[in-house]
Amino acid sequence: MSDPLRLGIAGLGTVGVGVVRIIRQQAALLEARTGRKIIISAVSARSKGRDRGVSLSDYGWEDDPIALATRDDVDVFVELMGGEDGPAKAATEAALKAGKDVVTANKAMLAINGQALAELAEAEGRVIRYEAAVAGGIPVIKALMEGLAGNEITRVMGVMNGSCNYILTRMENSGKTYQEIFAEADGLGYLEADPQLDVGGIDAAHKLAILSAIAFGSKVDFDGIQLEGIERVSIEDIRAAADMGYKIKLLGVAQKTGRGLEQRMQPCLVPDTSPLGQLDGGTNMVVLEGDAVGQIVLRGAGAGEGPTASAVMADICDIARGVRGPVFGQPATSLATSKAAQSQLPAPYYLRMALVDKPGALAKIATVLGEAGVSIYRMRQYEHEDSSAPVLIVTHKTTHAALQDALSNMDSTCVMAGAPVALRIEEG
Numbered sequence: 114m115s116d117p118l119r120l121g122i123a124g125l126g127t128v129g130v131g132v133v134r135i136i137r138q139q140a141a142l143l144e145a146r147t148g149r150k151i152i153i154s155a156v157s158a159r160s161k162g163r164d165r166g167v168s169l170s171d172y173g174w175e176d177d178p179i180a181l182a183t184r185d186d187v188d189v190f191v192e193l194m195g196g197e198d199g200p201a202k203a204a205t206e207a208a209l210k211a212g213k214d215v216v217t218a219n220k221a222m223l224a225i226n227g228q229a230l231a232e233l234a235e236a237e238g239r240v241i242r243y244e245a246a247v248a249g250g251i252p253v254i255k256a257l258m259e260g261l262a263g264n265e266i267t268r269v270m271g272v273m274n275g276s277c278n279y280i281l282t283r284m285e286n287s288g289k290t291y292q293e294i295f296a297e298a299d300g301l302g303y304l305e306a307d308p309q310l311d312v313g314g315i316d317a318a319h320k321l322a323i324l325s326a327i328a329f330g331s332k333v334d335f336d337g338i339q340l341e342g343i344e345r346v347s348i349e350d351i352r353a354a355a356d357m358g359y360k361i362k363l364l365g366v367a368q369k370t371g372r373g374l375e376q377r378m379q380p381c382l383v384p385d386t387s388p389l390g391q392l393d394g395g396t397n398m399v400v401l402e403g404d405a406v407g408q409i410v411l412r413g414a415g416a417g418e419g420p421t422a423s424a425v426m427a428d429i430c431d432i433a434r435g436v437r438g439p440v441f442g443q444p445a446t447s448l449a450t451s452k453a454a455q456s457q458l459p460a461p462y463y464l465r466m467a468l469v470d471k472p473g474a475l476a477k478i479a480t481v482l483g484e485a486g487v488s489i490y491r492m493r494q495y496e497h498e499d500s501s502a503p504v505l506i507v508t509h510k511t512t513h514a515a516l517q518d519a520l521s522n523m524d525s526t527c528v529m530a531g532a533p534v535a536l537r538i539e540e541g
């Protein structure tokens with residue numbers, strides 16, 4: 114039997130406590146599976162006295178996470194504090210320099226500082242594992258890095274923020290507005306301490322940036338993501354999209370195109386019968402596409418104590434078994450600097466507009482679209498009692514530039530009774 118694997122766990126919140134629980138409750142199973150005892154040497158959090166619902170009396174305590182990360186009786190530093198820099202990054206660096214491996218759930222830190230940390234880890238001969246950082250309990254890092262290692266990845270796509278999916282699903286089911294459901298989700302404690310991380314799409318974009326680096330062999334590039342949150346998704350659009358056979362999701366997409374690496378996180382329409390369209394509530398889904406495998410769909414809990422601790426444990430078990438490898442699947446120094454695609458691949462778009470109800474109004478809009486090279490695929494005008502006519506259009510595939518051209522010319526037609534709404538449709 115090998116020596117025990119000794120952990121130092123910094124952060125005893127939702128995830129940290131979940132990890133402590135699994136290690137205490139599943140000690141025999143973990144030892145049987147890895148051939149080693151997995152033990153906790155010491156822990157760290159901000160307040161030592163807080164009752165966390167698990168016994169910590171067997172473990173040492175450090176107020177300072179850096180002191181924990183560099184202890185002689187720690188082999189693996191488990192960073193579960195959060196934050197893109199500050200103590201999380203400082204302690205991670207200290208751990209690597211002191212010859213420790215690192216396991217973290219911190220997507221913000223990796224999305225912003227992943228390249229530098231990966232270079233440091235690899236120079237020190239250490240590993241950083243982060244299965245929990247993307248889509249919580251779904252083993253998507255393993256799927257991409259190991260299961261699909263023989264594929265050229267063509268597209269990565271997914272719903273990776275449970276709180277946003279909860280809000281959009283609740284709006285759809287309740288008919289309530291974004292503001293009403295945001296307040297409900299906040300009251301239920303479903304949102305991050307800074308809700309903008311969720312509803313602004315930032316948390317999901319952190320996750321997409323990490324997947325994109327692995328999938329396309331490029332340096333993690335959070336700033337290269339075209340980012341839009343869900344704040345402008347209205348209940349009118351959710352209803353209208355449903356009527357046309359779509360659901361609205363905060364969707365992340367990364368793909369390599371002739372014009373560079375396209376990475377975007379934005380509200381999109383997806384067919385309501387598609388796996389993404391059927392994803393309700395706080396669940397996550399990641400769709401991976403490879404040249405040999407085709408498409409695979411992974412679905413599961415993207416957050417919460419059990420699912421996230423499950424992913425952290427997978428990383429700890431790998432280290433216990435001696436499974437090692439470069440942080441992003443290939444040596445950090447070999448990762449390419451990606452060129453961000455300035456334009457998105459063509460797609461169909463959904464347009465919702467209110468037109469002044471007078472002869473020729475629709476014809477003028479059709480002309481503007483036609484002149485910009487945007488072709489109408491489907492169209493619907495609804496009954497109305499006032500003087501503005503609600504009109505929905507689904508276009509054929511078109512470029513974003515052509516669509517913008519059409520939208521900017523619509524104003525001059527003098528038949529618009531309000532600003533049009535345009536949302537991309539992501540098929541398949």
Ligand SMILES: NC(=O)C1=CN([C@@H]2O[C@H](COP(=O)(O)OP(=O)(O)OC[C@H]3O[C@@H](n4cnc5c(N)ncnc54)[C@H](OP(=O)(O)O)[C@@H]3O)[C@@H](O)[C@H]2O)C=CC1
Pocket residue numbers: 123124125126127128129157158159160161163176177178193194195196200218219220221245246249415416417418421
């Ligand atoms: N919660 C989830 O479902 C998921 C979380 N993650 C990620 O996991 C990580 C942890 O998240 P979560 O458990 O929810 O966070 P919590 O806010 O529940 O817990 C954070 C913990 O870190 C401790 N901490 C914060 N700052 C310091 C510091 N300077 N020194 C020592 N300890 C500190 C806190 O101490 P104290 O308790 O004393 O205040 C607390 O125990 C984050 O990176 C998050 O993004 C990833 C996927 C899902």
Ligand SMILES: N[C@@H](CCO)C(=O)O
Pocket residue numbers: 249273274275276277303304305311316415416417
């Ligand atoms: N706020 C995140 C937590 C998990 O990263 C979510 O809703 O998915």
